[in-house]
Amino acid sequence: MAKHTPLYDEHVKLGGRMVDFADWEMPVQYTGVIDEHKAVRSAAGLFDVSHMGQIEICGKDAEAYVQYLTTNDAKKIIDGKAQYSILCNERGTVVDDVIVYRFTNERYILVVNASNVEKDFNWIKEHERGEIEINDISDSYALIAFQGPKSISILQEFTDIDLDSIETYNFREGMLADKANCIIAKTGYTGEEGVEIFSQPADAPAIWQTLLERGMPQGVRPAGLGARDTLRLEMKYSLYGHEIDDETTPLEAGLSWVVKLDTTDDFIGKQALIEFKEKGATRKLVGFKMIDKGIPRQGYPIITNDKANGIVTSGTMSPSLGEAIGIGFVPKDNGKIGMEFSIDIRGRSRKAEVVKTPFYKLK
Amino acid sequence: MNIPDDLKYTKEHEWVKLEGDTATIGVTHHAQGQLGDIVYVELPTEGEEISKEDTFGSLESVKAVSDCFAPLSGKVIEINNVLSENPETINEDCYEEGWIVKIELSDKSELEELMSDEQYKAFVAEESA
Numbered sequence: 001m002a003k004h005t006p007l008y009d010e011h012v013k014l015g016g017r018m019v020d021f022a023d024w025e026m027p028v029q030y031t032g033v034i035d036e037h038k039a040v041r042s043a044a045g046l047f048d049v050s051h052m053g054q055i056e057i058c059g060k061d062a063e064a065y066v067q068y069l070t071t072n073d074a075k076k077i078i079d080g081k082a083q084y085s086i087l088c089n090e091r092g093t094v095v096d097d098v099i100v101y102r103f104t105n106e107r108y109i110l111v112v113n114a115s116n117v118e119k120d121f122n123w124i125k126e127h128e129r130g131e132i133e134i135n136d137i138s139d140s141y142a143l144i145a146f147q148g149p150k151s152i153s154i155l156q157e158f159t160d161i162d163l164d165s166i167e168t169y170n171f172r173e174g175m176l177a178d179k180a181n182c183i184i185a186k187t188g189y190t191g192e193e194g195v196e197i198f199s200q201p202a203d204a205p206a207i208w209q210t211l212l213e214r215g216m217p218q219g220v221r222p223a224g225l226g227a228r229d230t231l232r233l234e235m236k237y238s239l240y241g242h243e244i245d246d247e248t249t250p251l252e253a254g255l256s257w258v259v260k261l262d263t264t265d266d267f268i269g270k271q272a273l274i275e276f277k278e279k280g281a282t283r284k285l286v287g288f289k290m291i292d293k294g295i296p297r298q299g300y301p302i303i304t305n306d307k308a309n310g311i312v313t314s315g316t317m318s319p320s321l322g323e324a325i326g327i328g329f330v331p332k333d334n335g336k337i338g339m340e341f342s343i344d345i346r347g348r349s350r351k352a353e354v355v356k357t358p359f360y361k362l363k
Numbered sequence: 364m365n366i367p368d369d370l371k372y373t374k375e376h377e378w379v380k381l382e383g384d385t386a387t388i389g390v391t392h393h394a395q396g397q398l399g400d401i402v403y404v405e406l407p408t409e410g411e412e413i414s415k416e417d418t419f420g421s422l423e424s425v426k427a428v429s430d431c432f433a434p435l436s437g438k439v440i441e442i443n444n445v446l447s448e449n450p451e452t453i454n455e456d457c458y459e460e461g462w463i464v465k466i467e468l469s470d471k472s473e474l475e476e477l478m479s480d481e482q483y484k485a486f487v488a489e490e491s492a
Binding site for chain 1: 399400402403405421423424425426427428
């Protein structure tokens with residue numbers, strides 16, 4: 001039986017097409033992926049991302065443990081700041097990608113992928129060290145992403161928190177639309193300016209309705225998982241199960257910026273990643289555009305030098321660009337901007353070209 | 364549900380319009396709704412012989428690819444070139460401007476296996492239940 005988020009009734013009311021996603025019944029689209037995608041780029045979109053997991057790490061040794069658990073330098077973040085990071089296993093491959101929110105040095109919340117909540121929780125439990133407490137608090141919060149150029153001005157009407165003073169990847173706790181105990185974070189997965197709003201589950205429908213009602217006349221739309229995927233793809237953001245998984249190191253997936261090998265602190269997978277770096281990656285994650293017709297999709301082989309030696313990890317028709325775009329792994333020497341290769345699209349060889357990413361340049 | 368009564372239908376949610384020996388084929392309103400925004404259409408080439416149940420092309424939405432299965436056997440005599448540049452025509456007008464191919468039938472007895480509008484209506488209702 002698929003689970004329902006606190007916003008399930010809102011999706012049904014809005015005519016959302018519900019699909020199973022990681023054991024949740026979620027809206028893949030309301031009016032259409034392209035419409036919703038464009039609404040986010042031109043105005044703003046409201047996304048229900050309550051299916052994502054929250055794992056809380058508390059206690060005297062919380063900071064040290066988060067540092068040990070994640071590849072980024074967690075000691076760099078201060079209270080009220082968030083950080084994109086990776087959980088790696090001992091082989092240096094990816095357990096999950098997460099956002100770490102630091103409330104104090106004794107309380108952190110990790111926001112994790114819906115499909116990985118149980119795996120991550122067990123992983124974090126198994127590696128427990130020091131004086132800490134670990135809780136899966138996924139059911140304690142609803143999570144709404146409000147993303148797009150008009151999101152901040154609309155949201156500002158409903159909160160006393162000065163949103164302009166919150167920098168990217170920072171968050172603040174407070175009242176929103178008369179609901180207490182909300183967390184407003186300047187984080188997101190679309191590339192646009194925007195926030196992610198944590199609220200009490202029971203308060204989520206009122207917040208959703210308030211923002212949608214005020215936003216609709218300005219072009220704001222509810223947006224489903226379909227648009228969430230095309231928006232992140234245009235930014236070349238990784239998605240677990242596509243660009244990264246437990247067979248991929250963050251170093252080959254273009255995520256070395258969140259892997260800090262030169263700190264004195266150890267983290268799980270650090271030794272393996274140091275060795276991986278010394279040997280050098282044999283493949284590279286690149287963004288490409290189709291030259292020939294066709295749309296690349298996950299799993300299609302990439303052919304260089306007459307050999308199928310690469311693979312597409314994600315692909316779509318970009319709603320913003322009107323061009324077929326994709327992300328994929330190619331041999332290290334075939335990944336320079338402008339290089340061409342072929343993609344085996346259901347038995348037909350179609351030419352593509354490595355391009356600069358993000359695919360979409362923000363306005 | 365938009366299901367015209369002058370067409371025949373398949374379980375793959377395609378419609379067939381018969382004029383003499385020529386069958387025009389497209390996808391139903393229900394099918395285009397399920398697919399969502401169609402952004403790319405792979406068409407067969409004119410003159411190609413296709414057999415019933417063969418894949419003769421594909422429709423792609425932003426998220427996924429769907430094969431088109433031939434409801435009847437025959438020779439492709441015309442393809443809808445409008446779809447190459449404007450695949451969304453299928454979403455906008457699936458029964459008229461959004462037709463996909465025309466084939467010259469090689470075995471008219473296959474027509475008997477197609478569903479009437481009433482049968483198709485019942486089929487969709489059952490499938491969605």
